[in-house]
Amino acid sequence: MADIAKVSGAQVAAGAWIDGVQSAEFKTLIDTKRRSIVPMIVTYVVGYIGLSILAGFGRGILGTKVLGSVNLGFVLIAGNYVMSWVLAIVYARISTNRHDPLLKVVVDKARAAGGP
Amino acid sequence: MNLITIAMFAAILLISLGITAWAARRTRTTVDFYAAGKGLTAAQNGFALAGDWCSAAAFLGFTGLTALYGMDGALYAVGPLVAFCTVLLLIAEPLRNTGTYTIGDVIMYRMRQPPALAAAIVGTIVINLAYLIPQMAGGGILIKLLFGIRYDVSVILVGCGMIIYVAAGGMLATSWVQIIKAVLMLGAGAIILLLALAGVGFDPLVLFASAEATAGPNFLLPGNLLKNPFDEVSLGLGYMLGLAGLPHVMTRFYTVPDAVTARRSVIWVMFLAGAFFAGTTIFGLAAVHYLGPEALRVGNPGGNLTLPLLAQYLGGGKDTVGGQLMLGFVSAVAVATILAVVAGLTLATSGAVANDLYVNLLRKGKVEERQQVLVARITAVLVGIVATLLGIMAEGVNVAVLVILAICIAASANFPVIVLSLFWRRFNTGGVVGGMALGLVSSVGLALIGPAYLGPNAIWPLVNPTVVALPLGILGAVFGSLLAGRDHEHEKRFGEVTFRIQTGLRSNQT
Numbered sequence: 172m173a174d175i176a177k178v179s180g181a182q183v184a185a186g187a188w189i190d191g192v193q194s195a196e197f198k199t200l201i202d203t204k205r206r207s208i209v210p211m212i213v214t215y216v217v218g219y220i221g222l223s224i225l226a227g228f229g230r231g232i233l234g235t236k237v238l239g240s241v242n243l244g245f246v247l248i249a250g251n252y253v254m255s256w257v258l259a260i261v262y263a264r265i266s267t268n269r270h271d272p273l274l275k276v277v278v279d280k281a282r283a284a285g286g287p
Numbered sequence: 288m289n290l291i292t293i294a295m296f297a298a299i300l301l302i303s304l305g306i307t308a309w310a311a312r313r314t315r316t317t318v319d320f321y322a323a324g325k326g327l328t329a330a331q332n333g334f335a336l337a338g339d340w341c342s343a344a345a346f347l348g349f350t351g352l353t354a355l356y357g358m359d360g361a362l363y364a365v366g367p368l369v370a371f372c373t374v375l376l377l378i379a380e381p382l383r384n385t386g387t388y389t390i391g392d393v394i395m396y397r398m399r400q401p402p403a404l405a406a407a408i409v410g411t412i413v414i415n416l417a418y419l420i421p422q423m424a425g426g427g428i429l430i431k432l433l434f435g436i437r438y439d440v441s442v443i444l445v446g447c448g449m450i451i452y453v454a455a456g457g458m459l460a461t462s463w464v465q466i467i468k469a470v471l472m473l474g475a476g477a478i479i480l481l482l483a484l485a486g487v488g489f490d491p492l493v494l495f496a497s498a499e500a501t502a503g504p505n506f507l508l509p510g511n512l513l514k515n516p517f518d519e520v521s522l523g524l525g526y527m528l529g530l531a532g533l534p535h536v537m538t539r540f541y542t543v544p545d546a547v548t549a550r551r552s553v554i555w556v557m558f559l560a561g562a563f564f565a566g567t568t569i570f571g572l573a574a575v576h577y578l579g580p581e582a583l584r585v586g587n588p589g590g591n592l593t594l595p596l597l598a599q600y601l602g603g604g605k606d607t608v609g610g611q612l613m614l615g616f617v618s619a620v621a622v623a624t625i626l627a628v629v630a631g632l633t634l635a636t637s638g639a640v641a642n643d644l645y646v647n648l649l650r651k652g653k654v655e656e657r658q659q660v661l662v663a664r665i666t667a668v669l670v671g672i673v674a675t676l677l678g679i680m681a682e683g684v685n686v687a688v689l690v691i692l693a694i695c696i697a698a699s700a701n702f703p704v705i706v707l708s709l710f711w712r713r714f715n716t717g718g719v720v721g722g723m724a725l726g727l728v729s730s731v732g733l734a735l736i737g738p739a740y741l742g743p744n745a746i747w748p749l750v751n752p753t754v755v756a757l758p759l760g761i762l763g764a765v766f767g768s769l770l771a772g773r774d775h776e777h778e779k780r781f782g783e784v785t786f787r788i789q790t791g792l793r794s795n796q797t
Contacts, residue, residue, distance in 0.1 A: 188792070189782075189783050189786060191786060191790075192782040192783065192785060192786040193782070197786070197789070200789065201785075201789070204789075208376050208377075211372070211376055212372075212376055212377070215369055215372040215373075216527070218369075219365075219366075219369040219523060219527055220520070220523050220524070220527065222362075222365075222523070223362070223519050223520050223522065223523025223524070224519075224520055224523075225509075226358075226359075226362055226509040226510075226513075226516075226519040226523075227509075227510075227513075227515075227516030227517060227518070227519035227520050228516050230508055230509050230510050233358070233508065233509055234507070234508045238492065239492045239495060239496055240492070240495040240496040240498070240499040240507060241492060241495050241507075242507055242508070244358050244361075244507070244508070244509060245358065245361065245495070245507070248358075248361050248362065248365050248568075249565075251365045251368070251369055252365060252368060252561060252564075252565050254369075255368050255369050255371065255372055255557060255561060256557065256558065256561060258372055258375075258376075259371075259372075259375060259553070259554050259557045259558070260554075262375060262376065262550075263550070263551070263554050266550060271547065274789065274790065277789075277790060278790050278792065281786075281790065281792055282792075286792050287792055287793060
């Protein structure tokens with residue numbers, strides 16, 4: 172197997188398995204991951220930073236009573252807990268059902284080509 | 288102080304020393320010492336992460352903040368859970384696939400140039416010390432309050448405990464101490480939650496109404512603690528990105544065999560720690576309901592004794608066996624929490640000094656395995672002694688600024704550098720140095736001239752400078768990379784880096 176550790180200056184002389192990075196399977200894996208992860212990142216950034224901005228600049232809005240003494244702020248805080256837990260479950264499912272099988276194809280191919 | 292507390296405290300101490308003795312016999316190699324042999328399961332690492340995540344600042348602090356400041360306390364509590372979305376989606380699996388023991392490993396693997404590693408070492412050490420000193424000081428104050436021992440003696444006791452755990456038992460002992468502490472803490476939380484809700488007929492709305500009625504109409508609004516609106520935004524940003532940049536939490540992902548286990552351990556901690564954080568908001572409101580806002584302001588600095596006081600009340604009151612039992616239990620768990628968290632921090636700092644600085648930077652990796660373990664153990668002792676001395680010196684100093692500072696640096700310096708190292712092709716050593724330098728300097732500089740340190744004479748208005756320091760850190764990283772010029776070989780190698788980030792496949796040499 173080629174020694175990739177010594178390629179800092181010279182031509183990249185890695186083993187053929189590393190060419191897996193150019194393969195269609197690897198590109199599919201990256202695209203699939205990106206398509207599922209990016210919307211999740213947008214969701215929690217908007218949800219949580221939105222709450223933080225409202226806590227600073229929308230104090231009257233967060234004080235709107237919703238249920239008894241519970242105001243909109245506490246509802247949104249509870250919403251952030253639920254959002255995080257839902258994202259955790261959704262990501263766990265998507266990664267197990269969609270990402271991992273695609274990853275297995277890439278890894279198997281790299282191993283067949285002499286990878287570690 | 289009563290016998291029940293002392294007995295419980297002694298029991299926890301004996302169990303953790305027993306674990307340390309067991310772990311010490313199994314810790315022979317560097318992978319044992321730094322990464323518990325990479326043999327933890329998802330559930331074990333999840334509980335240990337929950338232990339790391341719920342420091343005394345969370346366990347006692349969030350409850351106290353909610354009891355004293357209402358909604359701001361609840362905002363403090365929800366952030367650390369959302370932070371794990373960042374860890375889950377961006378950090379945990381790539382980190383497990385690229386690094387070995389430390390964050391420095393990841394930076395060195397990507398950059399292969401000593402200045403990049405040096406910058407990562409500085410970042411890790413500054414963040415860890417800034418996080419460790421307030422934990423030591425908090426531990427000293429807490430033990431002093433609970434047991435009536437002098438402050439400096441209390442800090443030394445905490446220091447001795449953590450040095451023994453880390454130097455003898457390495458990551459294995461540290462992990463199991465965390466796991467046991469997390470189980471006890473979650474148990475204590477469940478009991479308190481049950482008792483607190485039972486008193487109001489399991490209707491949490493009563494707690495909200497009661498808190499509003501006794502503590503005033505503004506109590507349930509934001510802004511009671513963080514007066515400046517930008518501080519609320521800083522808190523959010525710092526949490527969302529900074530907790531994902533804390534070295535002692537990131538190194539936890541090296542203790543599992545593969546990326547899938549790393550991912551599953553994050554799911555575990557999100558439910559374990561998340562449920563506990565949600566609980567602290569209820570505890571805080573319950574404390575106002577049962578004890579009244581006035582009782583909480585007396586002899587309760589920073590609200591840190593709110594949870595022990597609530598536990599005592601729910602157990603039956605000051606002079607009952609139940610009350611003493613609950614107070615003893617919560618106090619013992621609090622001390623165990625401090626010991627476990629400082630142990631984790633000491634271990635991560637030792638990794639940066641022994642593995643990154645000594646072995647990889649100074650000796651270029653040419654150190655025998657046996658010697659590496661020895662150096663790691665000696666470093667743990669030295670780091671422990673330094674932390675203890677700094678903890679003693681911190682008496683009376685406002686240590687809150689240091690916690691904010693640690694999270695701010697982690698968000699502004701560490702986080703951009705790690706994420707860009709993993710995902711940006713053109714990121715290079717110039718970027719690492721630029722991002723670390725600008726993130727670090729702006730965080731430290733702005734925190735020191737802010738109200739947390741200078742009080743009313745502050746030159747800079749924000750307690751938490753993340754809202755400014757984070758963009759500066761990112762700018763430093765981006766412009767540092769662009770100014771350093773393009774290195775086509777380095778960029779070409781990014782393909783291999785990406786392959787390893789995604790698959791975990793690595794050649795023998797890297």
